[in-house]
Amino acid sequence: MGFKCFGEWDTENIEVKDPGIKQYLHLECPLVLHTGGKHSSKQFGKAGVSVVERLINKVMRSGPGVRKLGGRTIRGAGATGKKHKAYNIVRDAFRIIAQRTNKNPLQVLVEAIQNSAPREETTRISYGGITYYIAVDSSPQRRLDIALKNLAAGAFAAAFSGKKNIVDSLAEELILAANNDTKSFAVARKEEMERIAKGAR
Secondary structure, eight states: OOBOBTTTBOOSSOOOOOHHHHTTOOOOBOSSSOOTTGGGGSTTGGGGSOHHHHHHHHHHHSOSSEEEETTEEEEOOSOTTOHHHHHHHHHHHHHHHHHHHOSOHHHHHHHHHHHHOOSEEEEEEEETTEEEEEEEEOOHHHHHHHHHHHHHHHHHHHHHHSSSOHHHHHHHHHHHHHTTOTTSHHHHHHHHHHHHHHHTO
């Protein structure tokens, strides 16, 4: 049985236009957005986890330290392992989205995922001591994973480099991605991955 997301937003009447990831976008919100990894015992079990909880988990993983992502240096903002802190970040970002767009934040999240999920990427092949890259289609589950990862990473990058806090940065990243704006880190990263894959065909 589904409940209102964060007790505020209805999970029904959310339109998913991308047929590829539709079956992997679990939109129903349980009363508590904390499965505790119960899905990990079976293959593709995470497809049954609410997409909102998966976003919370991605925010939680974007922790301290420095790493390279898409040619940019990403520094974390200290939410690693702090599920309640990540929960509050996503909830408050959803409230900002609802105020700015007058739309259901879940619909904005779905549109952001659809616009930032790459359809094609490259993989490395070694043959006879020679390594080269070829273009491959991304599986629906991987497309969803990459989109959520880049949305969270883009929000943390904006929060670190600018004067906005993580809540405002996440809200802005989701709104930009939902509008398919290339100012969004996730959308720009998707286009870069597809451009590289096109050159490797």
